[in-house]
Amino acid sequence: MPIRHDRKVSILDVMGPVMVGPSSSHTAGTARLGRVAREILDEDPVEVRFFLHPPLAATYRGHGSDFALVGGSIGLNVDDPRIPEAIRIAEQMGVTIEFTEEDLGEVHPNTVRVEIHGPSREVEVVGSSIGGGVIEVFKIDGFQTRFKGDSPTLLLFYRDRPGMIAEVANIIAEEGINIASLYCSRKQRGKDAFMQVDVDSPLSRAALSRIRSLEDVTDARYLDRIP
Amino acid sequence: MIESFKHLEEAARDRDLADVFLESDEQEHAVPADMILEALRKRRGVMRDCVERGKSGGESMGKLVGNEARLLNEAFLSGKTFLDPLTVKAEIYALSVMGENSRMGVIVAAPTAGAGGIVPGMLLALEEERHIDPEKTVRGMVVAGGVGSVIALSANISGAAGGCQNEVGVAAAMGAAGVAYMMGGTPHESIQAAAIALKNTLGLVCDPVGGLVEVPCVKRNALFAVHGLTAAQLALAGVDSIIPMDEIVEAMVRIGRSLPRGLRETAEGGLATTDTGTAIALRLKEEANQRRAERAEERERVALERKSHAT
Numbered sequence: 001m002p003i004r005h006d007r008k009v010s011i012l013d014v015m016g017p018v019m020v021g022p023s024s025s026h027t028a029g030t031a032r033l034g035r036v037a038r039e040i041l042d043e044d045p046v047e048v049r050f051f052l053h054p055p056l057a058a059t060y061r062g063h064g065s066d067f068a069l070v071g072g073s074i075g076l077n078v079d080d081p082r083i084p085e086a087i088r089i090a091e092q093m094g095v096t097i098e099f100t101e102e103d104l105g106e107v108h109p110n111t112v113r114v115e116i117h118g119p120s121r122e123v124e125v126v127g128s129s130i131g132g133g134v135i136e137v138f139k140i141d142g143f144q145t146r147f148k149g150d151s152p153t154l155l156l157f158y159r160d161r162p163g164m165i166a167e168v169a170n171i172i173a174e175e176g177i178n179i180a181s182l183y184c185s186r187k188q189r190g191k192d193a194f195m196q197v198d199v200d201s202p203l204s205r206a207a208l209s210r211i212r213s214l215e216d217v218t219d220a221r222y223l224d225r226i227p
Numbered sequence: 228m229i230e231s232f233k234h235l236e237e238a239a240r241d242r243d244l245a246d247v248f249l250e251s252d253e254q255e256h257a258v259p260a261d262m263i264l265e266a267l268r269k270r271r272g273v274m275r276d277c278v279e280r281g282k283s284g285g286e287s288m289g290k291l292v293g294n295e296a297r298l299l300n301e302a303f304l305s306g307k308t309f310l311d312p313l314t315v316k317a318e319i320y321a322l323s324v325m326g327e328n329s330r331m332g333v334i335v336a337a338p339t340a341g342a343g344g345i346v347p348g349m350l351l352a353l354e355e356e357r358h359i360d361p362e363k364t365v366r367g368m369v370v371a372g373g374v375g376s377v378i379a380l381s382a383n384i385s386g387a388a389g390g391c392q393n394e395v396g397v398a399a400a401m402g403a404a405g406v407a408y409m410m411g412g413t414p415h416e417s418i419q420a421a422a423i424a425l426k427n428t429l430g431l432v433c434d435p436v437g438g439l440v441e442v443p444c445v446k447r448n449a450l451f452a453v454h455g456l457t458a459a460q461l462a463l464a465g466v467d468s469i470i471p472m473d474e475i476v477e478a479m480v481r482i483g484r485s486l487p488r489g490l491r492e493t494a495e496g497g498l499a500t501t502d503t504g505t506a507i508a509l510r511l512k513e514e515a516n517q518r519r520a521e522r523a524e525e526r527e528r529v530a531l532e533r534k535s536h537a538t
Contacts, residue, residue, distance in 0.1 A: 014338045014379065020332070021343075027331075058493075131384050
């Protein structure tokens, strides 16, 4: 039997992305991981700390992963020619940057934990760059997740209770939007919980604010496809 | 969804291979065919620009490569190359892209940055030398990308996962299928071209010197662009691979898994640990430390300056 993982990759993923060199896994993928942290934070960062899994810590400098991670975290796209200057640009913006090595356990070699602080909040993201610019974020603020950044996504932080998934799904259904995949996790029954909803088409501001105002929702973020 | 190359060949019988891939992608990823084509037109433009910039050369980040395209282009323009123009151009273009890549220039990953010279090298040289309509090249890119996406169902496309076969091997297979398509080949011939190209890269390890995408990556892209052209040539003449494409991909995954860690992009084996490779890695490390120290010094100086301004 063939060994398959049935990872569905599109033509544009394979013949792309358009990116700044030199490595799709070490430059483009890491820039997208930085960008995910920035988009979840949803404000300009003042401090970003990168914790690199040892294999990445050993190879990141030669591939410009430091420029790429910083570039993504200040909102640059993977094809932005300013990525080689990203650290200087971040310093001019007054952003404090730090790189540290940290053993992140049994994970892909190119895995990084990002702590990003803005004026009003902070976010922690753990993810891997698995090749060809493709990423897999598996932890957001301590919650297990399966975020790839390849479709519009709603991230919901809430207090675990019966009916929450149905209420969110209803609002999305009323918009005529199809849910592509849904992933939930929680720290403890009845305590902090997290929901990731990947949708096939963009969610309106009205729908987002309706979801935000649901009882027991502590925070909601809507992310477009990460370029 | 196309589940395998066997399935692809059945679905594509008497049809245009690019159309089959476009339809499948539209169903699976909800991106309309005309949007995919428009994006690929732009990416063809990025590839062309990259090839033009790369011809003038320059220094790479690790200072190990960067002028290969310029040297070969100069030899070509002064009539000093002995291979036919299509082959030489495929090499020049592949080297151009990889030179730009090594300087953090803008490129198209196809399927990765480290193997990003092969597909543009083959397709753009063919377009130019055989006077092919650029729109046909765009459709050739659909075929190349489609072949890559079917391989990606079973294999991680990265040197870290399975060595260089997973990057350069896959790129050569993608390009070979695209070239066979652009030359008017049947879907069967495109799949055979991919099979012949991929089969003959199996076992290729990823052992980059100093961990950089420079040695052997840059020159390897030029060589495997020609490898892909050769595979397409055989397939278009009716030569078939005895081992079917799906089984070749399966073999690639198995070989990748049995490769020692040191030969999967870690720079802990092969060329990376030769005497010269080790010496280069040491120099790169010292230079990086020096740059870090300089940056820290600069930060301290700026902080002191701010302090003295404040007082």
